[in-house]
Amino acid sequence: MSAPSLRAxxxxxxTEEILAAARRRLAADGANLSLRGVARDMGIVASALYRYFPSRDDLLTALITEAYEALxxxxxxxxxxxxxxxxRGRWLAVAHAVREWALAHPSEYGLLYGTPVPGYAAPQGTRAPATAVVLLLVAIAGDAAQEHPDALPPSTPLPDALRADLRKLIDQQPGEIPEELLGRVFAGWVQLFGLVSFEVFGRTDAAIEARQEYFDHQMGMMADLAGLL
Amino acid sequence: MSAPSLRAxxxxxxTEEILAAARRRLAADGANLSLRGVARDMGIVASALYRYFPSRDDLLTALITEAYEALxxxxxxxxxxxxxxxxRGRWLAVAHAVREWALAHPSEYGLLYGTPVPGYAAPQGTRAPATAVVLLLVAIAGDAAQEHPDALPPSTPLPDALRADLRKLIDQQPGEIPEELLGRVFAGWVQLFGLVSFEVFGRTDAAIEARQEYFDHQMGMMADLAGLL
DNA sequence: TCCGAGTCAAGAACAGTGTTCTCTGAATGG
DNA sequence: CCATTCAGAGAACACTGTTCTTGACTCGGA
Structure with missing residues (x-):
């Protein structure tokens, strides 16, 4: 393997600098960052960016991939x-980390979990890191179930199709988890991102101000539901 | 009161026609509808729209208000x-209605619960209909608690601040609901919109295909949690 | 009936956007 | 050393939201 040429x-x-500038502009201007804006920020003309990213969507894709990985x-x-x-501590720690990352990077979070950008379809590469958080939650619940198998809460049976799909998802990762827990962990996952989305997107009513206190309470409730002690 | 003049x-x-055209364009093109596009659709020049809406944001606001009311x-x-x-039937019926409306009007749903549009701040008028769904869920849970007061599930106490805020919210509406239920109904609300957002925005993993079956199961679980029989 | 006032649509214009193409100058490698 | 490659500049195109001017039309009152 030859040493990388200077040009390379x-x-x-x-490329790294462009991404950094784009990230800054994303934080400032929200999702409608403009190529010309980032070019201006780096003292470059817009068309020069096309040497590095074939289109604005590809730049967005790179940002999205980065964001998934950071989260x-x-x-x-x-x-x-x-x-x-x-x-339980791990569960809450993961929930906190997701919330805090989202609040610190609202625009990136919007790219990941908000309205999809119109012409844009998530390429295959972004799919793997997108499932990391739910796999983490599944692993935590699996560990808890293994440690305290008696603490399993009674559960209504899962519909077959849902069970099959969840199995397919978690089979990407080693570790054992009782099927009764899958729906509950799934609910916790939905609760986590639902809460964070409400908070980041400002869609809770004015009367319900977003506070960490609520978040903790709700996520603790979901932990109970998932049988975490 | 004089009869409305022909001009009025x-x-x-x-105005109604413009809104209709904008709605169609929203359904087709997603959130980035263009004034010139709707103008073109109605055989009108773009600047003429400014006689009816002072800016694109105001047109969006009108659409958002309509959408909140429709939902x-x-x-x-x-x-x-x-x-x-x-x-329980009412709870599930409301959840179904929200899901089906969102799937039938994904762009409008995105306007309401997705990434906020950059320069846009929701005016006061849109706030009231935005809380309608959660108030409905609270009312249903309140009716259930009144009917079967013994079915109240044990509950960890709410943090004071959250209880105060939720009280403030539901006091806009008559009806009694035990405070132990508030956090659980809130969780059901979050679960509902979290699930719908995942489904509409396509953010579930490819392995977990969105199906009504899952939705029913999850919302039923939250109904159990909220003490609905 | 007529006429000033108010309203409407059109069109041009401006600043901004993503994207493509051409051109120049410089680095690269044989 | 020289031909090839490539980064950046600049112009151009089609598009966007928005503003302003201009001419035509409708309305209410004298």
Missing amino acids: RVRSEM AAAAGEADARMPRADA | RVRSEM AAAAGEADARMPRADA
């Missing part, structure tokens, strides 16, 4: 910081 | 179709 190196550096990393690190046996 | 009548008709109406009618004593 400066090219990858430039997954934040969740994973929060989980790793807790003792493995403390399932 | 044709003006309101024109609230769909939910309310679904509730009214069920016998008042069948709390």
Whole structure:
């Protein structure tokens, strides 16, 4: 493998700089970042960007991929910081990490979980990191169930199709989890992103101000539901 | 009160036509509808629209208000179709109505519950219909609690601030509801819009295909949680 | 009946956008 | 050393929201 030529190196550096500028502009202007804007920020003419990204959508795709990875990393690190046996603590830590990352990067979060941008279809590459958080929640619940198998709450049976689909999803990851828990973990996942979306997108009523206190209470409730002690 | 002049009548008709065209274009093109596009659709020049709406944002506001009202109406009618004593049936009917309206009007739903449009702040007028659905859920749970006061599930106490805020919200509406239920109904509300958002925005993993079956199961679970029999 | 006032649509214009194409200058590699 | 490659500049095109001017039309009152 030959050493990367100077041209190749400066090219990858430039790509990195463009992404950084785009991220800054995304934070400032929201989802409608303009190519010309980021070009202006770097003292470059807009058409020059096309040497690095074939279109605005491809730039967005790169940002989305980065954002998925950053979110997954934040969740994973929060989980790793807790003792493995403390399932409830891990669950809440992951929830906190997701919430805090979303509040710190609202535009990126909007790209990931908000209205899809019109002409844009998520390419295959973004799919894997998108499932990281739910897989993490499943793993935590699985660990808890293994530790306290008697704490399993009674559960209405899952519809067959849902069970099959959830199995298909979690089979991407090693680890055992009782099927009775799947629907409950799924509910916790939905609750997590539902709460965060309401908060980030400002769609709760004015009377219900978004506060971490509520978030903790609701996620704790879902932890109970999922049988985490 | 004088009869509306011909000019006033044709003006309101024109306003209605513009909104209709904008709705069609919204359904076709997603959230980035263009004034010039709707103008083109009606054989009109773009600047003429400014006689009726002072800016694109005001047109969007009108669409958003309409959409909130349509969603609230769909939910309310679904509730009214069920016998008042069948709390669980009403709960599921409302959830179904919200889901089906959202799937039938994905762009409008995105306007209401997706990424907020960048420069846009929801005016006061849109706030009231936005709370209609959660008030409906609260009312249903309140009716159930009144009918079967013994069915109240045990509940961890709400944080004070959350309880105060939820009280403030539901005090806009008559009816009694035990405070232990508030957090659970809130969770059901979050679950409802979280599920619908995942489904409409296509953010569930490819392995978990969105199906009504899942939706029913999850919302039934939340109904159990909220003590609806 | 007529006429000033008010209203409407059209059209041009401006600033901004994504994208494509052409051109120049510089780095690259044989 | 020289031909090839490639990064950036600049012009151009089609599109957007918005503003302003201009001419035609309708309305209410004298």
